[in-house]
Amino acid sequence: MTKDPTNNPHIHRSPHNWASPEYVKRWQQRADRELGARRYRFELLADLLPFDADAPVRILDMGAGFGALSEVILERYPNAQLVCLDGSAAMLDLLKQRQVNFGNRIQRVFANFKDPEWHEKLSGLNTDNVQKFDAVISSLAMHGLRDQRAELFKQIYDIVKIGGCFINIDLTLASTEKLQKYYRQVNIARHIEHVKSVTDETLTYEQAEMDIDTPSVKKKDVGSEVAQDNHQQKWQAGDLNLDLKWLREAGFEDVDCFWKELKSAMIGGFKN
């Protein structure tokens, strides 16, 4: 792990600095505080995987971060092997520390999926030398790719085995500009509630607004996923219908949005 693919200027256009261990640590602390809400989604994703609980499946988690989603899958599928791919060395280091109990059921791969050849980094991981997976999963990692997701979904289709699936939890745009603004108001109110419940501090509307607009989350690091969700809207978020169309065009069948809450959605499809 010498060359850091997050040096790619495309990635650094985002407000995240995944190359910074300090930033990664702060993000992880916030994510941990949101574990309840996140766990619900991860469990739902696990429920949707078309395998028996004891199936010896091989799953790729793209943008795995410190392995929060992978961890739930490994618990739910005791014979599963997870390949955790991420473009941040700091995240992969954290993943190694956090997921030590899973031993060799987790393999880490350092790669940037904006790189058209990213899947070549998966070569040699598989004993039968076929780089295919029973499922590809992802959480909060692909929104920064914008239109490049169309091509990425095709590449993902190619590495999913017949009978498998791709399921992605990510941020998405509201269907109208009016709704987008409304979601923002709702999110600000939810952020005020969240801060109150975590720190007992009552933020003004303006303070809450400032929090959710501050990319680095340093100012008010209270662990609100809502806050993160809102500042990200400034530079990204996919159109849900476009993502569903791209999934179908990639070849996936039974494509749907399995879950949605304001600007977060879980979408995917199956390879029959």
Ligand SMILES: C[S@@+](CC[C@H](N)C(=O)[O-])C[C@H]1O[C@@H](n2cnc3c(N)ncnc32)[C@H](O)[C@@H]1O
């Ligand atoms: C918001 S974190 C989510 C981590 C994890 N999936 C979770 O839900 O806890 C996004 C992760 O995606 C990774 N990521 C973002 N863009 C990437 C890219 N182009 N290639 C590889 N990893 C990327 C980041 O390094 C980071 O670890």
